[in-house]
Amino acid sequence: MTETILKVEKLKKWFPITRGLLRSLFSRRELYVRAVDEIDFEIKEREIFGLVGESGSGKTTTGRMLVRLIEPTSGKILYRGKDIVSMSDEEFKPLRKKLQMIFQDPYESLNPKMTVFDILAEPLRVQNVAHGDEIYERVCKILEDVELTPPQEFLQRYPHELSGGQRQRVATGRALILNPEFIVADEPVSMLDVSIRAEVLNLMLQLSETHGIAFLYITHDLALARHLCDTIAVMYLGKIMELASADSLIKEPLHPYTKALLAAVPVPDPTSKRAEVTIKGEIPSPVNPPSGCRFHTRCPQFIGEICKKETPSLVEIGSHHYVACHLYR
Amino acid sequence: MAERRVKTSTLAAGLKGFWFQFRKSKRGMAGLFILCIHVIVALMAPFIAPNDPIRPTWPGYFPAGEAPLAFMMCVPSWYKYLGREVSENMEVIDGYTFASEQALQKWNVAISQPTRVSLSYNPTGGTLNDGCIEITYSRQANEAAGTSSIRLSYRFTYPYKAHPQRFWIHASYLINGTVSPSTSVHVSFSFFREDAEPLANYTYRGPTYQKDSLLVYEYPLITYDFYSPVSPWRHMWTRSTKREIFEKPWWYRAPEAKIFPTSGNYTFTVDVTFNDQGGARTQQVKVYLDNLQVLLYGNAYGLLGTDADPAAPRDLFSSLIYGSRVSIFVGLLVALISVTIGLTIGLTAGYIGGVVDEGLMRFADLLMVLPTLPLLIVLAYILSPSIWNIVMVLSFLGWMGFSRNIRSVTLSLRERSFVEAAKVVGAGRFYIIRKHIFPNVVPLVYLALSLSVPGAIISEASLSFLGLFDPNVMSWGRMINEFNGSGVAVTKGFSDYWFWVIPPGIAISSLAISFILIGYALDEILNPKLRMRR
Numbered sequence: 017m018t019e020t021i022l023k024v025e026k027l028k029k030w031f032p033i034t035r036g037l038l039r040s041l042f043s044r045r046e047l048y049v050r051a052v053d054e055i056d057f058e059i060k061e062r063e064i065f066g067l068v069g070e071s072g073s074g075k076t077t078t079g080r081m082l083v084r085l086i087e088p089t090s091g092k093i094l095y096r097g098k099d100i101v102s103m104s105d106e107e108f109k110p111l112r113k114k115l116q117m118i119f120q121d122p123y124e125s126l127n128p129k130m131t132v133f134d135i136l137a138e139p140l141r142v143q144n145v146a147h148g149d150e151i152y153e154r155v156c157k158i159l160e161d162v163e164l165t166p167p168q169e170f171l172q173r174y175p176h177e178l179s180g181g182q183r184q185r186v187a188t189g190r191a192l193i194l195n196p197e198f199i200v201a202d203e204p205v206s207m208l209d210v211s212i213r214a215e216v217l218n219l220m221l222q223l224s225e226t227h228g229i230a231f232l233y234i235t236h237d238l239a240l241a242r243h244l245c246d247t248i249a250v251m252y253l254g255k256i257m258e259l260a261s262a263d264s265l266i267k268e269p270l271h272p273y274t275k276a277l278l279a280a281v282p283v284p285d286p287t288s289k290r291a292e293v294t295i296k297g298e299i300p301s302p303v304n305p306p307s308g309c310r311f312h313t314r315c316p317q318f319i320g321e322i323c324k325k326e327t328p329s330l331v332e333i334g335s336h337h338y339v340a341c342h343l344y345r
Numbered sequence: 346m347a348e349r350r351v352k353t354s355t356l357a358a359g360l361k362g363f364w365f366q367f368r369k370s371k372r373g374m375a376g377l378f379i380l381c382i383h384v385i386v387a388l389m390a391p392f393i394a395p396n397d398p399i400r401p402t403w404p405g406y407f408p409a410g411e412a413p414l415a416f417m418m419c420v421p422s423w424y425k426y427l428g429r430e431v432s433e434n435m436e437v438i439d440g441y442t443f444a445s446e447q448a449l450q451k452w453n454v455a456i457s458q459p460t461r462v463s464l465s466y467n468p469t470g471g472t473l474n475d476g477c478i479e480i481t482y483s484r485q486a487n488e489a490a491g492t493s494s495i496r497l498s499y500r501f502t503y504p505y506k507a508h509p510q511r512f513w514i515h516a517s518y519l520i521n522g523t524v525s526p527s528t529s530v531h532v533s534f535s536f537f538r539e540d541a542e543p544l545a546n547y548t549y550r551g552p553t554y555q556k557d558s559l560l561v562y563e564y565p566l567i568t569y570d571f572y573s574p575v576s577p578w579r580h581m582w583t584r585s586t587k588r589e590i591f592e593k594p595w596w597y598r599a600p601e602a603k604i605f606p607t608s609g610n611y612t613f614t615v616d617v618t619f620n621d622q623g624g625a626r627t628q629q630v631k632v633y634l635d636n637l638q639v640l641l642y643g644n645a646y647g648l649l650g651t652d653a654d655p656a657a658p659r660d661l662f663s664s665l666i667y668g669s670r671v672s673i674f675v676g677l678l679v680a681l682i683s684v685t686i687g688l689t690i691g692l693t694a695g696y697i698g699g700v701v702d703e704g705l706m707r708f709a710d711l712l713m714v715l716p717t718l719p720l721l722i723v724l725a726y727i728l729s730p731s732i733w734n735i736v737m738v739l740s741f742l743g744w745m746g747f748s749r750n751i752r753s754v755t756l757s758l759r760e761r762s763f764v765e766a767a768k769v770v771g772a773g774r775f776y777i778i779r780k781h782i783f784p785n786v787v788p789l790v791y792l793a794l795s796l797s798v799p800g801a802i803i804s805e806a807s808l809s810f811l812g813l814f815d816p817n818v819m820s821w822g823r824m825i826n827e828f829n830g831s832g833v834a835v836t837k838g839f840s841d842y843w844f845w846v847i848p849p850g851i852a853i854s855s856l857a858i859s860f861i862l863i864g865y866a867l868d869e870i871l872n873p874k875l876r877m878r879r
Contacts, residue, residue, distance in 0.1 A: 142772045143770060
């Protein structure tokens with residue numbers, strides 16, 4: 017049994033909505049965007065954990081909380097049993113070496129005024145783990161790891177002199193250079209050309225195997241998640257709806273929302289019949305989320321008052337297959 | 346060692362690229378050219394400007410006190426090429442006249458009683474012990490008393506048709522004698538004009554000189570009565586004066602015009618008269634004369650004439666040249682300080698946000714809504730207008746706009762994911778501001794630097810024009826202020842003294858324009874939308 021590297025307990029992030037002075041004088045009710053609302057999950061060593069959901073479901077917020085880019089409103093994030101939420105910045109700084117992140121947009125996540133060498137050397141310098149020639153050697157090594165060879169050719173380039181795929185490799189290299197145990201990958205290929213996605217993804221897979229890194233892979237693409245992930249969690253409006261191993265989630269989706277998502281995945285076969293599960297409308301506002309089950313307003317399998325009144329909790333149905341739906345009580 | 350091969354600084358590469366683009370802008374290059382001229386002039390000012398800009402004096406050794414550089418309100422000396430009758434400064438007799446025996450050869454000596462009076466050169470005498478002339482009077486006890494005199498004449502040519510405005514005569518003297526108290530020594534200076542019409546009834550203070558066809562103008566230096574036999578060295582100026590203008594007849598009002606009505610040959614004389622009233626003792630008097638200098642002040646001086654200061658008129662050309670130093674210094678320093686303040690406050694407010702942001706920005710708003718010029722005047726007045734105070738005041742009031750600009754850019758930059766990427770590896774606030782935010786606002790800093798210079802230059806000129814200038818430095822605004830204060834524009838007319846106002850005005854605007862042109866070019870480079878299609 018592999019060890020749990022990261023455990024999330026009742027993690028919650030409500031963003032307060034700032035209002036004008038006049039309005040706040042007349043109304044005392046404070047409004048919040050409930051981006052993430054009490055979610056629990058755990059990630060094991062070397063596991064690739066997929067977080068899937070529509071836009072606005074809170075997956076990116078979750079990922080950013082795990083590396084402490086955002087302070088959670090409440091809840092715990094336990095890294096090897098230690099709660100990183102309650103740590104001070106100084107206490108957490110050495111742990112940052114172990115928890116890294118790859119950002120969505122490689123055009124944004126690399127400082128345009130820095131050379132590739134500076135970008136890759138920055139984590140080493142900030143964390144003060146290498147000096148002088150050692151920095152140079154580690155940077156060259158990591159460039160080879162992310163298949164930007166020969167490294168010397170890339171060291172002095174600026175991000176604008178690189179292609180999208182090369183940039184994301186640099187960003188990946190930057191996340192890897194501190195030898196982390198866990199990386200949050202926030203839709204790392206969504207901004208890339210389809211033709212180079214596979215390359216970058218395979219590189220990441222390979223690196224996770226060789227370096228033994230656990231990933232939290234955030235995506236809205238279920239097909240990609242299935243290909244890549246060991247475990248998949250489906251999020252909707254700040255809640256986890258279903259959590260299972262990739263195979264069982266895709267083969268036997270239990271939650272109506274998961275089913276709808278799977279039905280929406282395009283199949284490259286014009287003759288295949290599509291399941292007739294469709295959901296209508298837009299995702300509701302996270303400021304006033306629906307009562308009870310968050311999904312009841314759009315649910316094709318709505319079963320009555322209970323869905324409106326009671327929030328379903330995540331219960332284990334099969335082996336390592338959790339679902340939050342009143343259908344499975 | 347390997348790491349050193351890797352370029353870690355982006356500044357040099359950035360500047361190179363910047364210059365490459367800047368070179369293409371004609372406006373920018375024109376601005377840079379004008380600026381270079383100003384900078385070269387400012388740096389080379391001591392070599393270009395012939396005179397001190399604040400208290401210029403006539404060069405030379407004058408123990409009696411400094412002589413002014415030129416007469417007030419002179420016109421430029423190149424007016425002579427425009428057909429104007431001008432006279433220029435002239436050193437008729439320089440300070441070395443009595444410093445060597447050879448120099449003495451140029452003088453014509455006439456002695457009324459050669460047995461009693463003699464002239465010699467004393468090589469170790471004089472105020473600096475470098476030689477002087479020595480006139481000796483001696484009478485044996487048994488000889489009869491009487492008046493004896495010696496005349497030293499120096500012939501020179503006055504080349505200008507216009508008469509000089511003033512003449513100043515400097516002399517040092519020492520009288521040493523063993524005589525009876527009733528003996529006196531009288532030293533006087535005179536100008537003679539050759540071929541002059543006799544002027545009837547012309548008298549001036551003391552003896553009347555009207556000899557054949559010579560116009561005589563005499564200035565008494567001393568009449569020494571021997572109460573004490575030995576005097577120390579005395580130094581004095583004798584100059585034409587207009588002090589008695591209302592007491593004297595019409596022809597006295599401009600003695601220079603009477604003496605030098607036109608060009609021609611003139612003679613300057615030094616007369617020493619010994620009035621021996623008798624006495625049984627042997628009389629012996631020695632008169633030492635040194636540092637004799639005769640200066641004629643013309644009505645034209647230098648490239649831009651002189652100002653209207655009655656005591657020590659300034660050379661306007663030197664003022665103009667030195668003025669560039671003040672404008673460039675104040676302009677650049679104020680821009681540098683205010684941009685630094687603006688950058689610091691903008692980065693702090695933008696990156697830290699919250700209460701700090703609110704506090705800093707409300708303070709900036711407060712300063713922004715204050716009416717600038719009245720505030721400048723009051724502050725400059727309270728702090729006393731030294732150049733450093735003016736720089737401080739202008740910097741203090743010049744950072745707000747730029748800080749708002751930087752704050753807004755910082756607000757957008759801090760949300761970029763490269764900043765988050767830096768946070769993820771554990772970078773602190775200061776590190777992120779320094780390494781990630783600052784390099785991305787550097788182009789704005791260049792732009793703000795070049796665009797805030799003209800404002801500072803013009804503010805400094807405005808303050809100076811309003812009289813709040815540092816008395817120890819000459820600036821262009823001060824030149825215009827002094828023109829305004831002199832009343833010349835009213836009494837003489839602006840067009841007669843255009844050279845006093847127009848050059849500093851052009852200098853101020855051309856320097857300001859050069860920075861604005863450079864700013865335009867930078868703006869074009871930094872905001873590609875403004876780039877013209879070629």
